[in-house]
Amino acid sequence: MRQEEMAPENVQRVYLAVLHRAIVDIRYRIRCGESIDMQGIHDLMDGIHNIPEMLCGYGDWHVEKNIDFDLNRYDEKWCKPTDTGSRRHGLMKTLAEEKNQTNTSATPQPKSDAP
Secondary structure (H helix, E strand, O other): OOOOOOOOHHHHHHHHHHHHHHHHHHHHHHHOOOOOOHHHHHHHHHHHOOHHHHHHOOEOOEOHHHHHHHHHHHHHHHOOOOOOOOOOOOHHHHHHHHHHHHHHHHOOOOOOOOO
16 A cells, blocks of 8 residues: 555545445355445455555545546446345545535534624
């Protein structure tokens, strides 16, 4: 792993949440006895394996745009809107939810004049 500049804190927060969600989803699917295709596991790992590299060596190829491309490629193949019986959660959906939450919590709230 390259040891260069760490990713900004907001990027770390968002992409660590994506890693967490991917790991928990697989664990949950295994525990619940859901059939998990080895190609699906491979594609998931292919989608997330560059996240730690980006977080610890931010820049060049290791930036959000390229990581998001990999996440989206996984989602397009494995997270179909019609796949309602699966416990699989889209990586891009998690990414969007986390970015929204991070932006909301980082936005200063207006002060109330009420006591």
